[in-house]
Amino acid sequence: MSSQAQPAVAADLRPWTDPDATPFISVKGVSKRFGTFTAVSDVSLDIYRGEVFCLLGGSGCGKTTLLRMLAGFESPTEGKILIDGKDMANVPADRRPTNMMFQSYAxxxxxxxxxxxxxxxxxxxxxxxxxxxxxxxxxxLVKLEPYAKRKPHQLSGGQRQRVALARALVKQPKVLLLDEPLGALDKKLREETQFELIRIQETLGVTFIVVTHDQEEAMTLATRIGVMTEGEIRQIGEPREIYESPNSRFVADFIGSVNLFEGTVASLNGAQAVVDTADLGPVTTTAPEGVSVGQTVTLAIRPERFALTRAAPAEGTPNTCRAMVRDMGYGGHISSYRLKLGNGRIVSATQSNRLRDEDPIMWDEEISITFPPPVVRVLTR
Structure with missing residues (x-):
């Protein structure tokens, strides 16, 4: 994933870690149904003043519907929404302390x-x-002073995006709601604009709630992320937590690249577990609370966590196996590999090119894979 440049609140305040902190926005048991279709199902979450909170999910997961309920464009079928301690039930959109920036810029x-x-x-x-x-x-603030007299068609996509942002912020809302704000920009401009958004948010101190389907965008922008699917929030956490410690197979598979392996818990020794897998053999890892011997679990290992070497690891090294390099791709800062295990399973691995020597691992080589116990995430759902 891309490196994270998060607003100061993430590192300095992190009010969500304080049980006595008062949320700025509270969504309490909110559902939204359109006829027999449930777009949002019993969602509860707290957002704190000054956050950049990202609702992340695929198309149709309910994230935009939730955003529209916060804005007042839709009313919850059940539950309530509080902003700055006030119930928004009877507050129309134009009276709420919010403003919305639409994907189309409008x-x-x-x-x-x-x-x-x-x-x-x-x-x-x-x-x-x-x-x-x-x-x-x-x-x-948005660096558009020289363009004040121009019409939208005379601007680039990134400039139009900043006009829309300025228009949304000029009314000094307490909360800015952004629906896929960077979706119309090309990759390079999108990456540059992410940091501009962070700079502007830090300058003004406005609470941002961002809807996006782009995982890297959410990881870069957010103080915290709520991962949504089928109208539900499956996990809320800081970007590092979501990526390194997913709470389910769905979240692990949705955020970034991951290798997933089915296995059965063979033994437990305190917090240490050995999981038998068909693909990797016995895997030593740290087990979450509540896991029992004989239980079926899923192991999640990120591609960058595999260490690749030609030499066999030292005797007694946990979690090692042999593999054949089937495909590789050079990506500048990293190289990506598709590796064939002994039973035919294909797994993904990446290696930083900063660490590569003048004789890199290439196609059709047989190599060793090692992955230390702490990098293996055990998932029970």
Whole structure:
């Protein structure tokens, strides 16, 4: 995954770790049904002031419906939503302390950049001098001052995205809701804009709730991530926690690349377990609480956790096996491998090119794989 550059709240405050901290937004048992279809099912979560919280999931998982309920565009079938301690049940969208930035940006094509940004302020009755002063501050923040008189069609995709962001922020909402905000940008521009979003959020201190299907985007932006599927949130955690310690097979498989192996717990010795697998043989690992001998479990190992060597590991080294290199690809900073195990199973591995010598492992070589016990995640669901 890409390296993370998270807002200061993630490292400095982390209020979600304090049981006495008061959430800024509380979603309590919220469900949304459209006829017989349940789009959101009994979702509860707390979001704290100053967070960049990402709702991550595939198409149709319910993340945008949840965002629209926060915005007031949809009403929950069950449950309630509180923002800054106030129940939003009877508060219309235009009276909520939120603003929404849509995936399409929805800019007015006949208006200049500054008029697009000023539109909401003027509609709510702000004087033109006051509105334009605030617009100027916002255009400076998003680095669009030289483009104030241009029309949207005269801007690049990244510039239009920043106009939409400025328009959403100029009304000084307490919460900014962003629906796939970077989806229309190419990969390089998307990566650059992620850091711009973080800079702007840190400057203003606004709480961001971001809907995205892009795992790397969520990992880069978020203080915490809520992984959604089928209308439910399957796990909430900081990016490192979600990636390194998934709580289920679904989350492990959805976030990044992973190798999954079925096995049976053969023995337990305190927190240490030995799991028999058809693919890797006996695997030594750390077992979560509640695991019992004879239980069927899934082992999750990230590709970068496999160490690849030509030489056989020292005798007694846990978790080793032999494999044949079937495919490899050079990716600049890493090389990716598809390895065939003794029983024919294909697994994925990656190796940093910073660690490679002048004689790298190549196609059709037989090599050793090692993976220390702590990198093996045992999943029971």
């Amino acid at each position: 800019l007015f094509p006949h208006m200049s950049v500054e008029k697009n940004v000023a539109y909401g302020l003027l509609r709510e009755g702000k004087s033109k001098p006051e509105a334009m002063d605030r617009v100027a501050q916002m255009l400076k």
